Amino acid sequence: MGNGKTEKNKTIIDRLWNFFSSITLAVVVFSIISLTSIIGTIIEQQSQPERNIQLLAKFVGDSSAPVVFKILDAMGFTDMFHSWWFITLLFVFAANLIICSADRLPRKWKQVRDPIRPLTPEQFTAMPIKRELHLADKAEKANEITTSAIKKIGLKVQTHQLDNSLQLYGEKGRYSRLGVYVTHFSILLILIGAVVGIFFGFNGHLNLLEGTSSSVAYESSKREIPLGFVIRCDAFEVAFYENSDTPKSYKSWLTVIDQGKEVVKKEIEVNTPLTYKGITFYQANYGFSPNRNSLFRFSVSSNEGKRAAVQIHFGESFEIPGTNVVGRIVDFTPALGVDESGRLFTYAETMNNPAVFVEFTEGGKPKYQQWILRRYPETWKLQDGIVEFRGLWGAQYTGLQVRKDPGVWIVYLACIMMGIGLFAAFFMSHRKIWVRLEAAKGGTKVTLAALTNKNRISFEHKIDRVLKDLGNRT
Amino acid sequence: MDSSQFFGIASISYILAMVFYIAYLVLKNSTVGIVATTITCVGFLSHTAAFLMRWKEFYDIGQMGVLRAIPLTNLYESLIFFVWCLILGYLIIEWKYKNRSFGAFITPIAGMALAFIDISGMSKDIHPLIPALQSNWLLAHVTLSFLSYAAFALSFGTALMYLAVSTDDKKSGAYLFWTVTLGIFISVLLAMGVDFFVFKITVKSPEAFIKSYLFRATFRNSSGLVAGVSYVASLAIIFIVWRYGYKLGKLITSFSISKEVLDDLTYKNIAIGFPIFTIGGLIFGAIWADQAWGKYWTWDPKETWSLITWFVYAFYLHARFLRGWRGRKIAILAVIGFISTIFTYLGVNLLLSGLHSYGGM
Numbered sequence: 001m002g003n004g005k006t007e008k009n010k011t012i013i014d015r016l017w018n019f020f021s022s023i024t025l026a027v028v029v030f031s032i033i034s035l036t037s038i039i040g041t042i043i044e045q046q047s048q049p050e051r052n053i054q055l056l057a058k059f060v061g062d063s064s065a066p067v068v069f070k071i072l073d074a075m076g077f078t079d080m081f082h083s084w085w086f087i088t089l090l091f092v093f094a095a096n097l098i099i100c101s102a103d104r105l106p107r108k109w110k111q112v113r114d115p116i117r118p119l120t121p122e123q124f125t126a127m128p129i130k131r132e133l134h135l136a137d138k139a140e141k142a143n144e145i146t147t148s149a150i151k152k153i154g155l156k157v158q159t160h161q162l163d164n165s166l167q168l169y170g171e172k173g174r175y176s177r178l179g180v181y182v183t184h185f186s187i188l189l190i191l192i193g194a195v196v197g198i199f200f201g202f203n204g205h206l207n208l209l210e211g212t213s214s215s216v217a218y219e220s221s222k223r224e225i226p227l228g229f230v231i232r233c234d235a236f237e238v239a240f241y242e243n244s245d246t247p248k249s250y251k252s253w254l255t256v257i258d259q260g261k262e263v264v265k266k267e268i269e270v271n272t273p274l275t276y277k278g279i280t281f282y283q284a285n286y287g288f289s290p291n292r293n294s295l296f297r298f299s300v301s302s303n304e305g306k307r308a309a310v311q312i313h314f315g316e317s318f319e320i321p322g323t324n325v326v327g328r329i330v331d332f333t334p335a336l337g338v339d340e341s342g343r344l345f346t347y348a349e350t351m352n353n354p355a356v357f358v359e360f361t362e363g364g365k366p367k368y369q370q371w372i373l374r375r376y377p378e379t380w381k382l383q384d385g386i387v388e389f390r391g392l393w394g395a396q397y398t399g400l401q402v403r404k405d406p407g408v409w410i411v412y413l414a415c416i417m418m419g420i421g422l423f424a425a426f427f428m429s430h431r432k433i434w435v436r437l438e439a440a441k442g443g444t445k446v447t448l449a450a451l452t453n454k455n456r457i458s459f460e461h462k463i464d465r466v467l468k469d470l471g472n473r474t
Numbered sequence: 475m476d477s478s479q480f481f482g483i484a485s486i487s488y489i490l491a492m493v494f495y496i497a498y499l500v501l502k503n504s505t506v507g508i509v510a511t512t513i514t515c516v517g518f519l520s521h522t523a524a525f526l527m528r529w530k531e532f533y534d535i536g537q538m539g540v541l542r543a544i545p546l547t548n549l550y551e552s553l554i555f556f557v558w559c560l561i562l563g564y565l566i567i568e569w570k571y572k573n574r575s576f577g578a579f580i581t582p583i584a585g586m587a588l589a590f591i592d593i594s595g596m597s598k599d600i601h602p603l604i605p606a607l608q609s610n611w612l613l614a615h616v617t618l619s620f621l622s623y624a625a626f627a628l629s630f631g632t633a634l635m636y637l638a639v640s641t642d643d644k645k646s647g648a649y650l651f652w653t654v655t656l657g658i659f660i661s662v663l664l665a666m667g668v669d670f671f672v673f674k675i676t677v678k679s680p681e682a683f684i685k686s687y688l689f690r691a692t693f694r695n696s697s698g699l700v701a702g703v704s705y706v707a708s709l710a711i712i713f714i715v716w717r718y719g720y721k722l723g724k725l726i727t728s729f730s731i732s733k734e735v736l737d738d739l740t741y742k743n744i745a746i747g748f749p750i751f752t753i754g755g756l757i758f759g760a761i762w763a764d765q766a767w768g769k770y771w772t773w774d775p776k777e778t779w780s781l782i783t784w785f786v787y788a789f790y791l792h793a794r795f796l797r798g799w800r801g802r803k804i805a806i807l808a809v810i811g812f813i814s815t816i817f818t819y820l821g822v823n824l825l826l827s828g829l830h831s832y833g834g835m
Contacts, residue, residue: 023796030789034782041775041822081773194771203769241602249605270605271766282768283605401768411770415757422749457738 020099029093036089040080043072046220052078094191101184108177111430116171118160119434119449127434127449129460131467135444139166142437142444149469153462155433168435177453179424182417189414196407204402206281208233209289210394213257217402227279227402230257234265236286236398237391238351240375245352250283252398278404285399288334288350290314290392296329296356297390311393320385324362327387331357334392336373344371354392360384429454433463446470477531480524481554481588487517488561488585495577499729507574511565514581518561521588525558535602542608546616550591552819555617557587559624567628567739575729579631611762618754623815625747626787629740630812633805636736638723640802644716648802653719655809657712664711665692665704737800740808748787755780779818786811 010018019025044051049069056072057065076083119127135142146168147157155170204217204225213232216224234253241248249269256264256276266274273282298310298318306321317328336355337347347353355373359366360382373379374389429452436447448467452459494510497503525545533543545551564580567573637652644650672691690696692704759777764770771777790807793799799807 030785034785037778037782041778045773246602247605248602271609280768403768408764408770418757419753422752426745426749
């Protein structure tokens with residue numbers, strides 16, 4: 001907008017405007033963001049110093065790695081996407097985007113608002129796409145068939161009568177010229193959404209042992225965030241694909257308790273979170289921490305079919321119903337494996353293949369002992385009945401990602417806008433066509449001129465189709 | 475018949491098609507051209523059938539919804555899909571431009587890639603999906619990402635051809651740029667080929683292969699001599715490409731492909747790839763991340779590299795429209811864009827750690 005003024009009259013604002021509206025600035029900011037981001041993907045972000053020092057040692061040697069690390073750390077490269085200078089860069093990028101767009105929008109807007117007008121003969125010859133054709137039809141008929149042929153390729157047609165000729169003209173996709181601006185605006189909206197999220201939302205974490213509840217979540221800095229209600233984990237389970245250690249699903253059964261009442265019960269998984277009062281709980285991770293209160297659950301039945309559900313702590317005993325046979329848990333492993341020489345060992349610290357070792361006695365005398373595996377029903381069968389190992393409850397905790405982000409809807413809206421904007425910008429074009437009809441040689445001379453702001457080849461294909469339509473008539 | 479036999483038919487067809495496309499260029503006989511296109515189409519159909527069959531196989535063992543069973547969860551499957559997109563893109567170009575000359579350049583890439591995947595013994599086993607990947611967004615996000623990668627690959631090819639046609643002065647920066655790029659490409663591919671042949675028998679899983687054996691037969695060999703020789707050999711390759719690269723330009727010119735068409739094709743492919751990449755790769759990826767992890771953007775290396783790639787192509791488009799860049803400068807940008815794309819696709823998974831690391835191998 002400072003364009004019209006001379007160098008002398010420039011005010012500070014003009015200078016700032018020119019600075020931010022320059023494409024050079026855009027290129028510089030693009031490049032700096034890209035180059036620093038590359039560094040940010042190489043140096044592990046928010047990770048332990050040792051890991052990065054090890055990494056740096058590969059490039060600069062063991063002796064100077066700690067020094068280089070200290071420098072990088074001080075400059076914010078170990079958490080660079082949250083550093084003040086990177087965020088500043090993003091804001092400069094936003095300012096550049098706003099002002100570049102604002103600088104060009106008025107001119108574009110004029111193009112969009114200006115209705116198409118008939119052309120002067122000079123303008124007619126200056127058009128980039130031109131075709132000529134002779135029709136045997138008289139003026140009126142020629143007008144009619146040309147109009148319908150143009151309409152067929154999707155353009156609205158108007159007419160303009162001159163002394164000895166008639167001009168038909170039409171256009172399509174005027175507003176597609178704004179696609180670029182819609183796209184630019186959507187980028188800004190994403191940044192606005194992100195800022196709203198940062199200021200009015202939070203991102204926390206919460207580990208809940210089965211059977212426990214919490215009214216707060218924790219931010220990474222261990223700061224407590226009150227939820228305003230209570231969340232309880234009723235159970236957590238990892239399911240595996242048959243005969244493998246590939247996890248199939250992580251499930252948490254959660255209950256929301258608001259003002260003393262259970263208001264929501266939901267089973268969550270990765271990709272299906274629970275949302276209550278704007279706070280969303282995502283299945284993030286899990287862990288195993290067996291304790292005194294953990295309960296072993298069995299469904300025990302005798303050979304006669306008598307059944308009992310059993311819940312006991314480690315070291316406690318249960319009876320097979322209707323018999324004198326008593327089982328006592330003497331060993332437990334979350335993941336029982338067998339090595340090549342047949343020895344048993346624990347192969348994981350999570351409940352991949354939970355197993356209990358139970359000693360059975362009858363009337364106080366040792367009878368037999370057996371490993372009972374949750375995932376292998378064939379290990380449940382005993383001489384005196386069936387002991388179905390249903391699992392260990394209260395030993396696993398679910399790791400929940402807890403988030404409140406009121407800005408996310410702005411971001412989603414922006415994403416939709418960006419889709420529309422990009423579609424308009426790349427796959428639509430502003431097409432104009434003018435056709436002059438003049439009486440000649442007992443028929444009509446048709447001269448066609450056309451203009452498009454992009455994708456000229458496909459427009460020419462369409463125009464040739466118009467000509468073919470007309471040609472077929474003669 | 476199972477999917478791998480159909481993949482076999484596809485690779486043979488593509489290589490056969492290459493022979494016919496070259497014959498077509500030499501003989502300029504339209505019948506030969508039609509045969510070439512027909513064979514490519516047969517290969518493509520077989521490829522499609524194989525893809526769908528694998529989808530079915532995956533669905534049968536995966537115990538999940540049809541949409542979630544799309545076979546696009548490891549490097550083997552993604553490369554196959556990438557090649558499929560590439561051929562699709564090529565057939566569209568052939569049909570739109572009524573020009574068969576590019577076939578001779580695209581079909582060998584496709585045929586060799588499929589054959590390479592086959593010989594290399596990359597994992598063809600079907601693995602069930604881990605929980606994070608069990609989402610309908612997998613289909614939308616991954617297919618669109620690969621479509622855009624394929625479009626970028628085509629733009630890379632035409633941009634390199636443009637540079638080959640338009641530069642013959644060995645001292646010019648553009649000439650140096652494209653010959654060195656091509657030289658490095660050839661060296662890396664050869665080195666990977668050597669790796670595969672050396673370690674094929676000893677290694678069972680592709681994960682182990684790529685994480686610990688990549689370039690171990692050559693550049694990263696424990697013997698300093700072998701590593702040294704490898705570097706010298708790759709320098710020699712780069713030198714040869716530099717020394718004789720102008721002949722490639724002459725060859726392309728002799729096939730009557732004009733510079734303008736190459737420039738236009740480069741732009742067209744980017745104009746198609748860029749919006750698809752933005753919507754499918756970045757936006758759908760963000761939505762999925764939001765649902766799975768509770769954060770739509772985490773600056774994870776894959777995301778960051780996607781953004782870098784996006785910046786490069788955004789720069790390409792702005793330079794073209796606002797500054798009117800044409801020709802060499804813009805062709806170089808297109809080449810850089812694809813290098814960044816490759817890094818987003820493979821480099822991040824191989825070299826950097828992050829949430830997407832399961833996605834590749």
